[in-house]
Amino acid sequence: MKILFVHQNFPGQFTHLAPVLAADASNEVLALTMQKNAPAVWNGVKIISYQVARGTSKEIHPWLADAEPKVIRGEAAMRAALQLREAGFSPDVIIAHPGWGESLFLKEVWPDAKLGIYGEFFYHPKGADVGFDPEFPTDSIDQICKVQLKNINNLLHMPLADAAISPTHWQASTFPSSFRERISVIHDGINTDLIAPNPAVSMSLGNGMVLTRDDEVITFVNRNLEPYRGYHIFMRALPQILAERPNAHVLLVGGDDVSYGAKSATGQSWKDIFYNEVKHLMPETALKRIHFLGNIPYQHFIPLLQLSRVHVYLTYPFVLSWSLLEAMSAGCAIVASDTQPLREAIRHDETGRLVNFFDVSGLAKEVCDLLDQPDTRQRLGASARRFACEFYDLQRVCLPAQLEWVHSLVTETKVNNAVDISAQSLVNTVVIELK
Structure with a gap:
């Protein structure tokens, strides 16, 4: 043929x-x-x-x-x-x-x-x-x-x-x-054999800091950090999350451009606009726990997911990102927006937690609750991986x-x-x- x-x-x-x-x-x-x-x-x-x-x-x-x-x-x-x-x-x-x-x-x-x-x-x-x-x-x-x-x-x-x-x-x-x-x-x-849980994973951030599964890590991944993928909502939740979780580190993956929506009217990146909106609400000690990683090679992306205690994925009703299913395959405990594309993969309290896209406080609460509940995280992550293997392998x-x-x-x-x-x-x- x-x-x-x-x-x-x-x-x-x-x-x-x-x-x-x-x-x-x-x-x-x-x-x-x-x-x-x-x-x-x-x-x-x-x-x-x-x-x-x-x-x-x-x-x-x-x-x-x-x-x-x-x-x-x-x-x-x-x-x-x-x-x-x-x-x-x-x-x-x-x-x-x-x-x-x-x-x-x-x-x-x-x-x-x-x-x-x-x-x-x-x-x-x-x-x-x-x-x-x-x-x-x-x-x-x-x-x-x-x-x-x-x-x-x-x-x-x-x-x-x-x-x-x-x-x-x-x-x-x-x-x-x-x-x-x-x-x-x-x-x-999704290559579920390659993207699987790894309790022994570690990751260097390049500033001398090395994170392992013993650290409290929250992850947020997009091709570009923009409103279409809920970046503004996530950033607005960080002051509450980091205030309640003094040991948490937030790893954000994504570029400064736009993939789907429009550029800002000022020409400034959405990344900077919403970081500047919330940074005055947090002390310097909290700001140091927010790590913008940019776009990283795939061989570094997998360890990042394996490292995550709670992975956050938000999106408008639009194309579903591969990264959500990859996070499921890695066994992440996921908090996701209750929008149409997500309901196909995330069943509330079975394969993850769903929260109203616009509910900043609700998002922060779900993330903090999961960080407090290791047994629930384990249950949700294991169920998410089974689902990914069954339907998306x-x-x-x-x-x-x-x-x-x-x-x-x-x-x-x-x-x-x-x-x-x-x-x-x-x-x-x-x-x-x-x-």
């Missing part, structure tokens, strides 16, 4: 799937990517790099500012695909993350190829991330119209795609009902289902959802319907 992966930052979500397919001698696997310094071959996958021919228009209508770059990238990928076709390559299957537009025109090059896309999220002006946080209102008519037009790329892909894969039931539920029957819910997968659950999904694109059979979580865990999951 000839397989073409398409991802702006390949391998991305296809980190595990692409090499396994490439390891099969009966497959020829290529990948299109915009990475300039990509290797010629990665884990058996031949990499084809390409670049856009132009930038975005200065005078583009602001509501279309999200759409034009996707068309530009789609054209660039199509030109690269034409060269592949002229060289004799004709894929049976195209597997694409459509989020940046690269796969928009590939069926024009290879009309007989089956197209499977990664269904990450369908935007809504109400009921999901937009308008969720009243501190950052997005309910003006201009903003609502702009959000609706962000789905141009999604809507153009729907008639093209033969099937889709979505990592969670809630993310799949954001798509229009007419498309959901083509979506198989299969998570990217890479080798035994998710990767086999992903491979079945790829082959189903050729055989045109429907894949059963790999993460068949019981109905009880989805009782509180809000399914968004287009109005």
Whole structure:
């Protein structure tokens, strides 16, 4: 089988799937990517790099500012695909993350190829991330119209795609009902063998301090420290937490940029804005126990989770982070926001604790209560790990289902959802319907 992966930052979500397919001698696997310094071959996958021919228009209508770059990238990928076709390559299957537009025109090059896309999220002006946080209102008519037009790329892909894969039931539920029957819910997968509890773990912070499981460590992890992932709520809870826990150390992982939401109006990083908001509420001794680690290598990230006594994960109703499931796999006692994406994995007082996203005092109380209850932490962490192993294990659950999904694109059979979580865990999951 000839397989073409398409991802702006390949391998991305296809980190595990692409090499396994490439390891099969009966497959020829290529990948299109915009990475300039990509290797010629990665884990058996031949990499084809390409670049856009132009930038975005200065005078583009602001509501279309999200759409034009996707068309530009789609054209660039199509030109690269034409060269592949002229060289004799004709894929049976195209597997694409459509989020940046690269796969928009590939069926024009290879009309007989089956197209499977990664269904990450369908935007809504109400009921999901937009308008969720009243501190950052997005309910003006201009903003609502702009959000609706962000789905141009999604809507153009729907008639093209033969099937889709979505990592969670809630993310799949954001798509229009007419498309959901083509979506198989299969998570990217967590390496639960690698990410497991380690009582002997230790971690140096680089300032001479070495932390072990004997220390009281609270962790908070995001790609970037921003409101979409509840950074402002967590920071506002720290004065109460650190006042009640004089020996606790807080480790925050994340960059100074934004991944999903808007930058601040002042241009200052959200990290600094909310740290400056609360730092005068804490003595210097408490401030010294807050450690901003930035973005750390993955080999350091795993020990950080293993070190954690309480892990905090907050998010708007949006894409669920891998880090939450990795924390579960590591056996962390988790305090999480009671928002739709979390309810699929965190069952209150079973696999973690849920707290209202905006309840700063409630968050602080849950964290402090768990720090006082080692038996409860052990119970929640063990249950979280069992849940991660049962539903999100890479080798035994998710990767086999992903491979079945790829082959189903050729055989045109429907894949059963790999993460068949019981109905009880989805009782509180809000399914968004287009109005």
